[in-house]
Amino acid sequence: MGSHSLLSLLLLLCLCISLISATRATDCSSLKLTGGKKQYSNCTELPALNSTLHFTYNATNSSLSMAFSAPPPKSDGWIAWAVNPTATGMAGSQALLAFKANGSMVVKTYNISSYSSIVEGKLSFDVWDLEAESHKDGKMVIYGSVKVAGSAEKLIQVWQVGPGVVDGHPMKHEFAKANLAAVGELQLVQKLSPAASSPSPSPQAAANSNSGYWVSEMNAEFWILGLISLLILM
Template identity: 50%
Template sequence: MASLLQISQLFSLLFLLTLSPSLSSTCTSPKLISSYQTCTQLSSLSSSLHFTYNRLNKSLSIAFTATPPSPSGWVAWGINPTSTGMAGTQAILGYRNSDGTMSVKTLNISSYSDLVEGKLSFDVSDKRAVFNSGDGSITIFATVQNPGDGKINHVWQVGPSVSKGFPDKHDFKPENLASKGSLDLNGSGQSGSSSSDTSSSNDATKKRNVGSFILVLGLVFGLFSYLGCS
């Protein structure tokens, strides 16, 4: 009959093997992000969006992460209340200054050639940006008030440089043109024309982990029954 130590080792191995796929399904993010309800791996520009929507005060807290094409580049995320493209987007811009400090600005993109810095159509608070030295990415943090109910149109982008506090033009490669989608504030993540995104929430992860644990218990009980009869 197998020893208790061997049975314990088998239990640990089965648990780790079963649990690993559940944990690996969450989207990638810097270690500094940990308190958001939902994470969506966006469909282009190797970017991700963590967010929490508070239904009581109708506020949306976000952490958007992307890597600019150069160290002096910029990243931006925004909501378009009227359309699905860039024109009309109320954007939050983040970039690294030459002295290493970070800047965050709000821009009203009324057209592809007209960027106006200032107040957006919704209030934005707690905005800041962090440079992630490990991979060169930038994370923008902000809280948006009354962004809309249900699904909202959001747009994200990266660019190579900043001139006099304004972002220079980004590339027009397929991944740049595809950086838009519909965001479900109820927690199911990204949907719409770029619905190939994967999303995960704490609740979904917990359910997968519980299911994995139940499966492991079944395997262990079966193993005990087999060893007891052998």
Template identity: 50%
Template sequence: MASLPLLLSLSLLSLLPPALSLTCTSQKFTNKLYANCSDLPQLGAYLHYTYNASNSSLSVAYVASPAPGGAWVAWAINPVATGMVGSQALMALRISGSVVAKTYNISGYHSIVESKLSFNVWDLSADEANGTMRIFAAVKVPEKAASVNQVWQVGGAVNGTHPSIHPLDVANKASKGTLELQSTGGSPSPAPGPSKGGAPARRGNVGLLASAVLLMGSLTVL
């Protein structure tokens, strides 16, 4: 029969958010290295990125799971605003059992048009691993830009090559922020927060984890 300390420890671990089981620093890619990574503050998504000032390019790997029953994920740069409208999106879509990468111009809330983007994109690809979809790409950003507006989503079904609208939950509406470029270096940087009034998402989770570990340690010596 399990001891009381063990049972209490397992109960505490069950309270920890699922996102703590996988952070960007634990994610590895075959033949791909990135200088920075962020646990994005909404939707359990992750961004790995390297900014190259010499040619004003940003190499990215975006990792997320689709919405329940869904078949697409997306990461975008918005050159003109901070929200979804105007976003230039990279999408991974499951079409006929395969995951493919496409680009979409998000000109309105109900207008998602497959098209070339307003900036150059190269080395675009997508795959699926361990229940997540992953988008890989390099994009051109404005010369000497200090930051870009980013938007990310996890979506629903795919009809042909057309992604259906994503859920309209609070997290979906808040999945936007500023990605700092010039501060990037050789170690992971803090997760970009929501555009206004938000705090980094994992700060409270880390405190919960630390408390759980300390309590488990005290219980094991009883």
């Protein structure tokens, strides 16, 4: 085989190796906060309302530092991120809600005891370092830290956006599919079981649990093995 073909194969091999490295990296660049003034260990694109959450869990003092970002329906609307310590929906949520007041962004706390009662007041857990900002892209960001139970490994989080604020009171949000889907678990601690004590998953279970990350990694590795075999046979 000519030197030109050999060089092409080597370049393709390097490309496949770089693809594996990319799939293994934790890259939050696509979810980068516009302000970018704080750094967090984790980031995730939430499954509803075009929103993201950046967060760092500190097990030493059982606290969660977070930055929630979402675009309100209107420029004078509001965004909210909440923890529900007692249930899996909106009722019972302890919320951080941000909106513009006299041209400046503010964050207020709301104890949502029911769907018909949204009362501003102290939450059932400590919160600190609360602030908010808005950006030209239409998104608002809530920054803050919340105290979580020392034994907590996950939280029920709820997030929402609303159309406006009247006399300091947030207007009701819509009840569209996206609004109703804005709830889920936030895993604080990842549990890794020893391989020896874990039963082997069935092929179907493995297929359901694996994401595109594993598929990309396997495909890239097969490419590399094939290329190495070709190089050896030359």
